[in-house]
Amino acid sequence: MSDTASPPPTPPRPAGRAKPRQSDIARAAGVSQATVSLVLRGAATGVVLAPETRRRVLSAAEELGYVPDPVATRLAAARNGMLGLYTFSTTFPTDVAHSYYPVLVGVEEEAAAQGQDLILFTGASRAADPTSDAAAVRRVRAADGCLFFGRHVPRDPIRRLSEDGFPFVYIGRREEPGISYVGADYVSASAEVAARLAALGHRRVRYLRENDDAPASTDRERGVADGARGSGLETDGLVERTDGGDVEARLARWRDEGVTAVITEETDTGAALSGLTAAVARAGLSCPGDLSLALLGTPAAAPAAPVPGLAGAISGFGVPMREMGRAAVRLLLDLIEGGPAPRSHLLACEPVAGATIGPPHPGR
Amino acid sequence: MSDTASPPPTPPRPAGRAKPRQSDIARAAGVSQATVSLVLRGAATGVVLAPETRRRVLSAAEELGYVPDPVATRLAAARNGMLGLYTFSTTFPTDVAHSYYPVLVGVEEEAAAQGQDLILFTGASRAADPTSDAAAVRRVRAADGCLFFGRHVPRDPIRRLSEDGFPFVYIGRREEPGISYVGADYVSASAEVAARLAALGHRRVRYLRENDDAPASTDRERGVADGARGSGLETDGLVERTDGGDVEARLARWRDEGVTAVITEETDTGAALSGLTAAVARAGLSCPGDLSLALLGTPAAAPAAPVPGLAGAISGFGVPMREMGRAAVRLLLDLIEGGPAPRSHLLACEPVAGATIGPPHPGR
DNA sequence: CTGAAAGCGCTTACAG
DNA sequence: CTGAAAGCGCTTACAG
CATH class of the missing domain: 3.40.50.2300 (Response regulator)
Incomplete structure (x- = not known):
């Protein structure tokens, strides 16, 4: 960099040598800029050019090292990709x-x-x-x-x-x-989970859902209810929400009531599942030894460490x-x-x- | 070379009402499009507008839901945020x-x-x-x-x-x-890992690196070598690459040679680590019971299930x-x-x- | 203080 | 088959 004194009056354009544009090619090939555009965009447009014109333009482009400006291309095409x-x-x-x-x-x-x-x-x-x-x-x-x-x-x-x-x-x-x-399709997938539990012999099950009215939650509840009804699970008291009090206490109550399986849902926070697995661990229970546990959705993350009480990956369904x-x-x-x-x-x-x-x- | 393959495909214009542009705002506010531009770019330009003009433009912009077109902005200004x-x-x-x-x-x-x-x-x-x-x-x-x-x-x-x-x-x-x-700074961090092993009493160590010449790999190897030299680890035969044959056989050989610790590196594929932990598991070894294992880098993912043979999280360093x-x-x-x-x-x-x-x- | 104009580099009807 | 023109939506001198 030789000249230090006063900065050039130029705007903050990036430095570097000037890039050839279509008009430069046009001049070199003796055609109009529009023709250059037509040639360079290839057969995309369906326009047919004289082979000789095409050749001249392409070789001039090659010669000058032409590279299309993506910004200008996008502006003119009315789509920005x-x-x-x-x-x-x-x-x-x-x-x-x-x-x-x-x-x-x-x-x-x-x-x-x-x-x-x-x-x-x-x-x-x-x-x-x-x-x-x-x-x-x-x-x-x-x-x-x-x-x-x-x-x-x-x-x-x-x-x-x-x-x-x-x-x-x-x-x-x-x-x-x-x-x-x-x-x-949470409805079908959730129903299938309920049916799977019924097929294993469960009758009294709890579904612990997040206290949240997003369609994803609504659909899962409907699926669980449908599936329970269709497969012979008890439906009374089936659904509870996470805002219904201390999970550990509820877990104890469920066990007293003869509940043999719990279903919960995965949402973006993972709150219902983590609350439940923590309660299971604190209660010294194991799944499926003491209680079956199913999850509606993909666990947010593979747990960093094995979760106490769980025999392995959580049963349920994965979201695609x-x-x-x-x-x-x-x-x-x-x-x-x-x-x-x-x-x-x-x-x-x-x-x-x-x-x-x-x-x-x-x-x- | 001239290449014609420039994105995006091509246009049918999007359906629906057109996006508002500066000229729409100008019409609504009764000013010129250039004035709209001046107002919207704020004080950035140093130009001072009449407060009333400014207000009219801003409220029309708000009303119409104006959003600057990033492509046009960049074409004209060479800057689009x-x-x-x-x-x-x-x-x-x-x-x-x-x-x-x-x-x-x-x-x-x-x-x-x-x-x-x-x-x-x-x-x-x-x-x-x-x-x-x-x-x-x-x-x-x-x-x-x-x-x-x-x-x-x-x-x-x-x-x-x-x-x-x-x-x-x-x-x-x-x-x-x-x-x-x-x-x-892989060099320092890798050297520290080698020194940590030396401090625990290790002398004969192997570093299994990926067969890959990215700077990240080069730096780690250099760090391990520096650290080994500086802390009294043997340096002969210290470094091996993943392309050097079956990992399980090498692991057995290392044990025969009296190697007590193995270091490996994490790269985007995680190949070196997964090969090594699999070999450890198949050999029925445990870490650090039978062998110390260190990793240069953050494991790509928490393992879905506990890795057989590993007592817990892998020792080494994390990449920020x-x-x-x-x-x-x-x-x-x-x-x-x-x-x-x-x-x-x-x-x-x-x-x-x-x-x-x-x-x-x-x-x- | 604000408008009219030129221009960024390209595409795309529209004429010839 | 190809040129001249208009335009994509913006910014930026330059006049008034």
Whole structure:
């Protein structure tokens, strides 16, 4: 760097040698800039160029080391090739890191396969108040379309997006009409778990669900109830919520009542499961020795250490998070490309045999 | 070479009502589009607007749900408030999912704190051939600057970026001169592990490293060698590579040779560690009962089930991935804002006591 | 203090 | 088959 004194009057443009543009190629090849564009975009446009023109342009491009400017390309094409991913959660990412990640993996895989980049919108974490939520959601429009993920969602900003015809897809089932989503079939999978317990001989079971009215919770409760009814499990007192008092005390009570199996659900916080396994450990019980334990959903993370009282992996079902991510990207692209009607998919969950359920062993 | 493969595919315009632009605001507020731009960019430009004009513009923008188009902004201003993150790896993300995620968390946290959005550039996964690598790397210019992450890197596309003055930072130490990076101080941390073993009384140790010449591997080997030399460990035959034959056979041989501790390294695939722990389990050995085991780096994932033969968490050191992500974002912003000379940081690694090293117990 | 104009590098009708 | 023109949505001198 030789000249030190006064900085050049130039704007903060990055240094470096000037990059050749289409107009440079045009000059070199003796054609118009538009023709250069046509040649370089190849057969994509269906336009047929004279072979000689084509050759001249290509060799000039080669000669000059031309590289298309992705920013200009995107501006002119009216699509920026970017998909948004917006996650709602109170404390992203620490608490929900593990439930978020598999979805992100699926989204990223499919986006890559489709040649799309991803914009991660992170505003959700900071949204202490609803108005900043609105502002955060609005930014999503910077992408061609957006994926939303999270149990809870600010309704107004989303409705606004919907009214404006901005393409978006939820990951997870939604109640709102006219909204596209890709969800998991919790109802069927949960019913299957109840039926599995019944088949092992259980009759009196408890379902401990989170105190939360997200569709994922509602669906699971319905599945458990349906499954219990269909397979001969007792349905009285079947469902309890996590806000119903101390888990350890309830566990003791359940054992007194002759409950032989407990089902709980996995949500982004993992609170219901961790409360329950802690209570099991403190009570000195083991699963499935003393009590069968089933989980509706994939455990957020493999436990760092073996969980006292559990014989191994928890029985239940797994949520196809990665595939949900992939399917959501495909659906979003359909929407962006003008797919008219909102559509939705429900993906099947995979049963997990696990090691925590077995034949009933009535307590005391 | 001229290549025509530029994203995105091509256009049907998105359905629905168009996104509001500055000209819409201008019409609503009764001012020119240029004035809207001036108002919206705030005091950044130093231009002073009449408070009343400013108010009208801002409220019209709010009303219409205006969001600046990042692509247009970047084309016109060479700055769009977005940072790129590009990951190189042959098989992202399945194999390296867990090593990738903590870095992403750190990057995302710091980006959010600095008011920057993040673009995840996908496509590294598909790069079977080098030319598509080049095209993929080029897309990175859609951001103001970019973070690169991964053990291996296509040199040419990167050099090109560098020549053009595009700001970027590596996460992980690089050898190439003139490239900014944020790395981990593997040399010191690895030396400390060797010294820790020596202090426990070990003399004959093996270091099993991956057969891979990334700086992260090179640094660890150097640290182990330095540490061994400095602490009185034998250095003859200290280092072996994973391509040196069946691990189980080698383990038996080591025991015959009187080796009392084995060190290995964690990389994105986790191959060296998983091979070693499997061999330990099959040989019916336990750590640290029969053999001390140390790991250079954070295990990719907590094992799904307790690993047979290991008394608990593996001893060694942890890599501050999250903090590396954060530091890389800060450095990148410095570069973007005109920081002239490339700079680099090396972050300290945290020793992990773990439960797999102890005093030497010579085999047979 | 604000408008009119030029331009970032490209794509895409529309004429010829 | 190819050129001239308009435009993607913004920023930034430059006039008034």
